Amino acid sequence: MTSATIVAMCAYVLDTILGDPQTRWHPVALLGRLIAWLERMLYPTHGGNERRLAMGAVLTALILCFSYGAAECILIAARQLPVSWGVDAVSVILLYFTISPHMLGKAGRDIYALLAAGNLPAARERVAWIVGRDTANLDESDVARAVIETIAENTVDGVIAPLFFFAIGGVPLAVLYRAANTMDSMIGYKNDRYLYFGRMAARVDDVLGFVPARITGMLFVMAAFLLRCDARNAMYIMARDAAGHPSPNGGYAEAPVAGALHIRLGGENYYFGERHFRAYMGDAHVDIRPKHILGAVRLMNTATVLYLLFYYIFSLYV
Template identity: 50%
Template sequence: MEKYMPILAIFFDAIIGDPRSKLHPVVLIGNLVGLIESKLLMPNYPSIKKKYLGLLLVLLVLSTTYSAVWLIIYFLETIHPYAAFIGSAILLSFTISPRSLAEAGEEIRRYLVQKNLEQARYKVGWIVGRDTKKLDVSEVTRATVETIAENIVDGIISPLFYFAIGGVPLAFLYRAVNTMDSMVGYKNEKYLDFGMAAARTDDLFNFIPARITAMLIIISAFLLRYDAKNSLYSIKRDAHKHPSPNSGYAEAGVAGALGVRLGGLNYYGGVESFRAYMGESRNNLSPVHIRQTVYIMGLVTGLFAVAILLINLSF
């Protein structure tokens, strides 16, 4: 039955979505990270001590998360195998986020189409870290497309990849890695040293899934009759330009498929930050590209779930 779990998890995500609850497993992981950080990190600690304590944070969070999920599934197995199967599928659905990404993208697209730029700026501010108050339609679109593209890896392919090789506990271990990176993996004064282990761990865990995602984006572009050839070209030319060793693969792939240019000048707290360009500006960025990115995300999700199923059925 476990062979069908990724497809069932995607189904549960489509039905349940990402419930906003203090008891959501990812929220609990975030609370755990915050609690341990508050006990370990002190501003006056020397650099080397912060690095070691950051490594300790990673070890504590990962071991706690993996053990907790393993125990939950073990408990469900003592009740009934079907309880374990359904419960595990629901848990796995909490590690992926295709529905929430699609809903966020569609809501922003709808506000842009309605020419409600102020609300579109406000909503895109929920999913990006950059300043959004002065963004025009093109820049709101770019921010949304970049975020959805990047999260194809973090929010879908990586958790399913680690499920495929290690079950639901390993999928949650990945989710803990990604949550830590989003909380402490910043190159600022506070987290440069303490968050180094979390950031490097996230880079390592996403290395293979990012490249799988790139291949699936090219295939999806072909099936959707976008520009698959240009998607491949953009990945080869631009992916390595991204500051992340992994995020550029999805962003460059989507940019090439849609014939748009991503990257450019962003502002964070009023401070300029230039992100290398991905793709070429054959088409002006417009709200339709948000929907097209969601289509790519959905097809990539389906293709990977089917690939896992076929591999499992062959063994």
């Protein structure tokens, strides 16, 4: 087993034990504040769309260079430690900060518990912490759908993609990916303010997520087989519906989950009071119920373990 494999597995175990620290000093939270500060500094107060596009590209380049460089500098400093395992220990901590399977699973289980207890208002409030859509008027099925879609998409963004980039480029590349994804979540919106200013951040996130999303889709199919869900339908729905998602990558996470659980994701959502329709993923063989949240959590956890298992096997032959 290579040291990189050990680092990846230890980061996953650390996340499983500790979860994602909810503190303003979390590196991703600090990065978010840096992005917000740069946005205030760089967002054009005059000029047209070309200027917004250019300034957004500058912000994107600065954040990507800073995140990669900061991670590399930390590793260089770690190499000066008097113990041989110092770099690996620091790498585990940095990689741990880029993944969040524990947080995803806990959020899903917490909202499931609220729905199961009949506390829809609290479930609406809780789901607003993890989704960008309006939640005040969601019914039980819509809350469950929002959670399942978020778990599916974030299996790419918060689990498989960071581990994938760690495998091909070490901790700095994993940190760079997490920075790109954080930028996309903050400024990658298609509204008046960010349509041009956030376009480069959104495109970078799309490009970086292209391969990990498709890997995640296949992992979901295999996870469905192991969990005795409908793996054949998961594969069929992914092939049929994934490309219809408004994101070039999101469908490859949502569609196989929908197929495995025999539910239909997508449909009508409201953002800042405006109605948006997202292409359907899957067929509504059954209505979405709170129990399907737990199914999505199990698929996410199984897909994560499968990725680490395949990474370990691959490391034996390279």
